[in-house]
Amino acid sequence: MTSLWIGFREYVSPVIATFVGGYLFTWGFTSLVISVCVFSGFDFHTAEYTGFLLAFPVFLLAFFLIFLSSYRPAAYLVSYGGGTLMTLCSWWLQLLMIDTGGI
Amino acid sequence: MQSIFWLILATLLMFLSMGWFALSLSAHQKQVNQSAIGHSQKPKSAHFKWVGWIALLLSGICCLQADHPSMAVLVWLMLIACSAFSIAMILSFRPWWLRPLMSVFCMFENPANSDSNKG
Amino acid sequence: MEFRNTRQGMAWLHTWLGLILGFVLMICFFFGSLSVFDREIDRWAIPDTRFEPQPMPSFDDLLIDVYERTLPDQDEYDTLMPLYHDETQGPATPSEQLPADEYWAYTTHRDPVLRMGIGFRVPQAKNPEEHNHIHANMTIDPRTGADIPDEQLKIGSDWFYPLHYSLNLQWKFIGYYIVGIAAFFMLVALVSGIWIHRKIFKEFFTFRPDKRPQRKALDMHNMTGVVALPFHFFFALTGLIIFASFFYLPVTNTLLKPLHELHEEIEATTTGLPHERAGVEAPMASVDAMIVDAKKRWDDRGMAGEVGFLMIHHVGDANSYVSIYRAGSDRVALVGEGIHYSAVSGEMIYEDPEKSFAENAGEFLTGLHLQHFEHWFLRWLYVAGGLLGCVCIATGFIFFVEKRKQQHYQAGSQASRIVDAFAVTVITGMLLATVSMLLANRLLPIELSNSELINSDLINKGDWEKTIFCGVWALSFLHAVWRSAPVARAQSNPAWREQAFAVGAVAALAVIANWLTTGDNLIKTLLLDPYMAVAGVDISLLLLSGICFWTAFQLPKKHSENTEATQCNQFSG
Numbered sequence: 193m194t195s196l197w198i199g200f201r202e203y204v205s206p207v208i209a210t211f212v213g214g215y216l217f218t219w220g221f222t223s224l225v226i227s228v229c230v231f232s233g234f235d236f237h238t239a240e241y242t243g244f245l246l247a248f249p250v251f252l253l254a255f256f257l258i259f260l261s262s263y264r265p266a267a268y269l270v271s272y273g274g275g276t277l278m279t280l281c282s283w284w285l286q287l288l289m290i291d292t293g294g295i
Numbered sequence: 296m297q298s299i300f301w302l303i304l305a306t307l308l309m310f311l312s313m314g315w316f317a318l319s320l321s322a323h324q325k326q327v328n329q330s331a332i333g334h335s336q337k338p339k340s341a342h343f344k345w346v347g348w349i350a351l352l353l354s355g356i357c358c359l360q361a362d363h364p365s366m367a368v369l370v371w372l373m374l375i376a377c378s379a380f381s382i383a384m385i386l387s388f389r390p391w392w393l394r395p396l397m398s399v400f401c402m403f404e405n406p407a408n409s410d411s412n413k414g
Numbered sequence: 415m416e417f418r419n420t421r422q423g424m425a426w427l428h429t430w431l432g433l434i435l436g437f438v439l440m441i442c443f444f445f446g447s448l449s450v451f452d453r454e455i456d457r458w459a460i461p462d463t464r465f466e467p468q469p470m471p472s473f474d475d476l477l478i479d480v481y482e483r484t485l486p487d488q489d490e491y492d493t494l495m496p497l498y499h500d501e502t503q504g505p506a507t508p509s510e511q512l513p514a515d516e517y518w519a520y521t522t523h524r525d526p527v528l529r530m531g532i533g534f535r536v537p538q539a540k541n542p543e544e545h546n547h548i549h550a551n552m553t554i555d556p557r558t559g560a561d562i563p564d565e566q567l568k569i570g571s572d573w574f575y576p577l578h579y580s581l582n583l584q585w586k587f588i589g590y591y592i593v594g595i596a597a598f599f600m601l602v603a604l605v606s607g608i609w610i611h612r613k614i615f616k617e618f619f620t621f622r623p624d625k626r627p628q629r630k631a632l633d634m635h636n637m638t639g640v641v642a643l644p645f646h647f648f649f650a651l652t653g654l655i656i657f658a659s660f661f662y663l664p665v666t667n668t669l670l671k672p673l674h675e676l677h678e679e680i681e682a683t684t685t686g687l688p689h690e691r692a693g694v695e696a697p698m699a700s701v702d703a704m705i706v707d708a709k710k711r712w713d714d715r716g717m718a719g720e721v722g723f724l725m726i727h728h729v730g731d732a733n734s735y736v737s738i739y740r741a742g743s744d745r746v747a748l749v750g751e752g753i754h755y756s757a758v759s760g761e762m763i764y765e766d767p768e769k770s771f772a773e774n775a776g777e778f779l780t781g782l783h784l785q786h787f788e789h790w791f792l793r794w795l796y797v798a799g800g801l802l803g804c805v806c807i808a809t810g811f812i813f814f815v816e817k818r819k820q821q822h823y824q825a826g827s828q829a830s831r832i833v834d835a836f837a838v839t840v841i842t843g844m845l846l847a848t849v850s851m852l853l854a855n856r857l858l859p860i861e862l863s864n865s866e867l868i869n870s871d872l873i874n875k876g877d878w879e880k881t882i883f884c885g886v887w888a889l890s891f892l893h894a895v896w897r898s899a900p901v902a903r904a905q906s907n908p909a910w911r912e913q914a915f916a917v918g919a920v921a922a923l924a925v926i927a928n929w930l931t932t933g934d935n936l937i938k939t940l941l942l943d944p945y946m947a948v949a950g951v952d953i954s955l956l957l958l959s960g961i962c963f964w965t966a967f968q969l970p971k972k973h974s975e976n977t978e979a980t981q982c983n984q985f986s987g
Contacts, residue, residue, distance in 0.1 A: 238772045
């Protein structure tokens with residue numbers, strides 16, 4: 193059991209943490225792209241497509257940069273923190289747009 | 296019917312292109328050369344690459360003649376994959392089938408040069 | 415976990431993520447390849463539908479009768495009505511009295527049959543602003559309007575096709591998420607594979623069949639991965655994009671849902687397409703006349719075409735409108751160029767505008783994957799690409815085992831044996847399950863589809879076919895595990911040979927069974943009364959049978975214990 197736990201901690205959990213960090217970063221990035229595009233006057237569907245087309249290449253890049261980073265805690269900070277920050281910014285932009293009643 | 300003609304031509308050109316690209320690599324040249332007794336002429340790799348690129352582009356043009364551009368691109372890319380795989384299998388099991396691709400260059404070789412190569 | 419350099423990290427990712435997710439990816443690639451011809455497999459499986467593809471039939475004369483006689487799906491009614499209905503407002507509306515809210519119909523150039531559906535609304539809903547639809551899905555013969563029973567399983571489009579994107583695991587949509595994770599790690603494996611492959615161009619055409627199994631496997635793995643790299647990459651990427659907004663990145667359905675809804679309301683005012691029902695009943699004008707007008711408008715835009723998709727919103731209401739979409743069979747991008755008409759007056763309300771660059775790019779990428787286009791040559795090239803992907807994954811497994819089985823033998827580990835058993839299961843086992851399902855389809859009596867019997871799941875023909883598929887696959891796993899003991903001694907697994915023989919035999923039997931039960935053999939379907947859908951499936955089964963028998967004869971009957979083990983050590987991969 194101990195060796196299983198060691199194996200999980202050593203090999204599996206970094207992959208999971210990287211995947212989740214990359215996903216969170218991508219979530220924030222996508223929602224920010226969509227919000228900024230709509231805020232800038234683009235059609236909602238155009239903004240949506242733009243966000244989704246960029247999302248997975250960004251996710252892929254983020255995954256590699258985090259996993260192969262020489263100092264992973266910093267990479268986690270950027271991905272988790274950056275993803276959260278971008279999500280909040282996108283949420284704030286959405287509130288702004290809804291308050292003003294227009295897209 | 297016209298598009299079928301262009302697609303057949305595109306496929307043929309793509310096979311030729313991949314064949315010539317393969318022959319531009321010395322390992323595959325040796326494979327094809329060794330499968331035939333007595334053939335010692337060695338066209339330059341650069342020649343094969345040039346004709347390979349030309350055939351590749353011509354194949355693309357044929358694809359565009361056959362279909363809407365969005366489909367032509369896909370046909371062209373998939374032809375690259377399937378042709379390359381086929382050429383690899385031919386090189387592995389029947390390399391002498393590619394000798395005619397080498398012979399194309401031999402037709403333009405200077406006879407004096409080919410005599411000296413025979414040694 | 416630390417790596418000496420980037421290359422080592424990439425190699426680790428490629429090896430272990432490729433191994434673990436490779437089992438899922440094999441299923442996605444194989445059944446994805448079959449899905450290219452899913453409608454044709456349906457024709458093979460349901461002989462009643464072996465007739466030529468038909469255009470969308472008359473709505474006014476035929477389709478409306480089908481809609482009006484169809485009731486909601488009883489299972490869905492029983493499940494969803496309690497969730498949607500507000501009990502404080504009175505008893506739930508009986509299923510036969512639920513009013514229809516939307517109609518749709520869909521066809522392609524490959525379909526003899528027409529798929530249709532109805533969304534019934536719940537009159538006294540808990541959340542009236544939500545969608546609240548209970549559905550009915552029908553398949554009809556467009557020549558007569560007769561129902562084609564859904565109990566006859568559409569093996570291609572309703573089993574193989576959803577298997578490739580959802581593993582047919584519907585509980586909480588878990589299958590979609592597993593496939594999504596696998597698709598993402600496919601991209602990781604492709605990038606890392608390119609990074610660690612030192613000689614991409616030099617070994618572009620390299621396959622050395624005279625070398626040891628480990629070297630051969632690696633050569634084939636590298637070659638099939640590189641030659642079809644754009645295909646592998648774009649199919650994994652577009653698969654993720656297709657389901658991005660529903661499952662993988664539902665940003666606009668969660669975080670940005672208020673913005674999405676605001677956009678829909680604004681769009682309703684700018685387009686003139688009513689978002690809500692008016693609550694006033696109104697009859698429907700001639701939909702056939704709208705279709706004629708739509709076709710003329712497409713023709714005027716230089717893109718003449720047939721109707722691919724038809725939808726009627728807010729059925730029976732003054733705000734009802736009809737959306738008519740063109741079948742995009744002549745280009746890669748999906749059904750589009752929608753034109754919308756008032757269902758009451760028949761006047762055109764709105765024509766979809768030219769798409770933006772991002773929308774065009776998105777539709778091209780999505781259409782590239784979903785393949786609505788009419789291009790038989792490209793379809794076969796897609797099948798070839800998908801099978802190259804399967805070979806890439808399979809040879810990855812084989813290389814993994816060949817590289818490590820000697821050291822595992824010396825360490826007394828069962829790891830190689832386990833991996834090899836799983837590899838047998840997802841390669842030959844999966845093939846065996848597939849051909850067994852097709853054979854069962856031909857052998858099980860048609861009376862099992864009798865609608866009077868359908869309430870008993872045990873004797874529904876489609877359910878039997880699914881059970882046989884899953885059962886054979888499970889048995890192949892058990893066989894693979896049982897026969898894989900030699901792998902732990904650094905020898906080859908006899909299960910490969912045995913299952914290859916079985917696949918070859920069953921595939922050939924399926925073709926014979928098709929002939930005996932329907933009278934359709936290759937002479938008839940190729941020459942006398944050509945029907946390429948059935949001929950294509952028969953030819954594919956015979957090719958599979960031939961390849962499997964040839965492979966089985968090539969594989970060693972007896973394993974050489976020391977020779978293989980020693981020679982495997984020569985390569986470090």
